[in-house]
Amino acid sequence: MVNHPALCDTSKLVGRVLMSLLFIFAGWNKIGGYKMTEAFMVSMGLPALLLPLVIVVELIGGLAVLLxxxxxxxxxxxxxxxxxxxxxxxxxxGDPNEMTSFMKNITIAGGFLILACAGAGRFSLDHWVRKK
Structure with missing residues (x-):
């Protein structure tokens, strides 16, 4: 069991970095490939109007977790x-590749739920702001 505060805070930092990069890069790539992403979303039966919200959630959410x-x-x-x-x-x-992506999203959701409960740790802006 790991219960050393410095190791736990370092682990939270590393975990935040790893989890956030996926969303920062995904949001950024959606900006660069806006029309292609929009067409994909429409082909999935989703309204194109959701794309700006998706980009904001991925970029801002990813940066917030990172920092x-x-x-x-x-x-x-x-x-x-x-x-x-x-x-x-x-x-x-019926699509094993999509079901793997489905399970990955569910798994990442679990990681975010843990982060929401545990907080960012000492190496974060949240900690720095709380100390002031």
Whole structure:
């Protein structure tokens, strides 16, 4: 069992970095490939008007988790986002690749739920702001 405060805070930092990068890069790539992403969303039966919201959630949420700023709120939003995208985009029972993506989204959602409960740790803007 790991119960050393410095190791736990370092682990939270590393976990936040690893979890956030996926969303920061995904949001950024959606900006660069806006029309292609929009067409994909429409082909999945989703309204194109959701794309700006998706980009904001991925970029701002990812950056908030990375920096440890409003971490619990950002983690809850990304938890819900992961569940929604798993259900709306990747739940295709006949397609093993989509079902793997579905399970990955559910797993990432679990990580965000844990982060929402545990908080960002000492190496975060949340901690720095709380100390002032």
């Amino acid at each position: 440890g700023f409003f971490t619990r709120c950002a983690a809850l939003i990304l938890f819900l986002f992961c569940l929604a995208s798993a259900w709306m985009v990747h739940l295709v029972p």
